[in-house]
Amino acid sequence: MVAYKSKMVERISLPSREQRERNLEAAGYNVFNLDAADVFVDLLTDSGTGTMSDAQWAALIRGDEAYAGSSSFDRLESAVQDVMGFPYVVPAHQGRGAENVLYGTLLSEGDVALNNTHFDTTRAHVANQGAEPVDCPVDAAHDPDSDEPFKGNFSVERAREVVDEVGAENVPVVVSTITNNSAAGQPVSVENTRAAREFADEIDATFVIDACRFAENASFVTEREATFTNASVADVAREQLGYADALVMSGKKDGLANAGGFVATTDRDLYEACKQRAILYEGFPTYGGMAGRDMAAMAVGLREAVEEAYVADRIDQVRELGAALEAAGVPIYTPTGGHAVYLDAEAIFPTVPAGQFPGQVLVCELYREGGVRGVELGSFAFPNTDRPELVRLALPRRTYHREHIEHVVDTAAAVLENRTEVTGLRIESEPEIPELRHFTAELEPVPS
Ligand code: F0G
Numbered sequence: 259m260v261a262y263k264s265k266m267v268e269r270i271s272l273p274s275r276e277q278r279e280r281n282l283e284a285a286g287y288n289v290f291n292l293d294a295a296d297v298f299v300d301l302l303t304d305s306g307t308g309t310m311s312d313a314q315w316a317a318l319i320r321g322d323e324a325y326a327g328s329s330s331f332d333r334l335e336s337a338v339q340d341v342m343g344f345p346y347v348v349p350a351h352q353g354r355g356a357e358n359v360l361y362g363t364l365l366s367e368g369d370v371a372l373n374n375t376h377f378d379t380t381r382a383h384v385a386n387q388g389a390e391p392v393d394c395p396v397d398a399a400h401d402p403d404s405d406e407p408f409k410g411n412f413s414v415e416r417a418r419e420v421v422d423e424v425g426a427e428n429v430p431v432v433v434s435t436i437t438n439n440s441a442a443g444q445p446v447s448v449e450n451t452r453a454a455r456e457f458a459d460e461i462d463a464t465f466v467i468d469a470c471r472f473a474e475n476a477s478f479v480t481e482r483e484a485t486f487t488n489a490s491v492a493d494v495a496r497e498q499l500g501y502a503d504a505l506v507m508s509g510k511k512d513g514l515a516n517a518g519g520f521v522a523t524t525d526r527d528l529y530e531a532c533k534q535r536a537i538l539y540e541g542f543p544t545y546g547g548m549a550g551r552d553m554a555a556m557a558v559g560l561r562e563a564v565e566e567a568y569v570a571d572r573i574d575q576v577r578e579l580g581a582a583l584e585a586a587g588v589p590i591y592t593p594t595g596g597h598a599v600y601l602d603a604e605a606i607f608p609t610v611p612a613g614q615f616p617g618q619v620l621v622c623e624l625y626r627e628g629g630v631r632g633v634e635l636g637s638f639a640f641p642n643t644d645r646p647e648l649v650r651l652a653l654p655r656r657t658y659h660r661e662h663i664e665h666v667v668d669t670a671a672a673v674l675e676n677r678t679e680v681t682g683l684r685i686e687s688e689p690e691i692p693e694l695r696h697f698t699a700e701l702e703p704v705p706s
Contacts, residue, residue, distance in 0.1 A: 443595020
């Protein structure tokens, strides 16, 4: 059931098809290079792109911009304590800032970090410490048709194999990313979180939860995990997060804010160490790279994120988009995850050769056809990994309406209908860091 009405609006428009063609070419067939004003429905990311509530805007006006001892930090700290159950909070400018603070404190050269699936910035931060990021997804994660309820889970079995190979003393960090963004936004069960925690204890590692989408994850748990069907989203969130020694959080997701993030922990020594690194890279520990007003808005957002009406509305919209795409015959990853629908580009374009980025071709066609912007999360974004060619359509929180969803579905259906007319893409120029290639590389069509 719809839980909101609009109170502020932003004008959008659809450029002509000719203009969209020109924009694509000028962007080097990389939609990160488009002007946002040229995008009609922007599903590039759910990160920092959502709509704030009136309560958040009210809190923002009262933001305390003091360098030290800001009351907005106190509000953020209280929200993290109440909603997530963690006493110590180190703010950061966004999730990757928090990753730098936490992983820079916990990891050294030659270490191995285990994660159900590293998100791209997480992978890059682990590598930046000279450590090796190793993914431990469950087998079902990469099967777009499996109807397992928790395809985002951390595979303890796989993790044990890695530890047997490299030695427990070289694995100081075990991470569970909830929901598992790089595995189609699939949820992680509480039972699996407990098992990952026990495994981390066994090898004497710090157990971290990447909590970006903790509320969406908790909502799936109340739907799918028998023990929790009568529990509230707020209670599940606290229980699940409670297994971690530390959280790394991007407030741009389930903080319902446009900026910000933090590390939270129960470990006083880890807190003190993180604070020192935060001062170096982020800011004084009562602002950490955020404006006071952004901390104030996030403090309210964190509390709203676990409200039943909010999270039901959120999950339902993503599910609705997935169901409508399926009804239109567009192959998608199922079940749909928390924040996005992932399209199966290989199934849509069987004639585009694997080396010619079928996912990126799909991203370009969605823009060409309907001014819709998604993001490729296949062989273009993750070079040298064996991953399905997925395109993510991420829904900003509380932002788009049913008409927008219908436009996206009509656009994808039209792309599918004209599927035989497309050609592949090849890279024309790319940056030095392969983990970050998809943000700035430029491409060109392969002549047919
Ligand atoms: N961890 C996960 C699981 C994420 O999805 C993200 C960001 C981050 C960490 C980093 O947070 O952007 O605040 O620095 N994901 C965005 C996305 C960018 O589009 O999925 P950040």
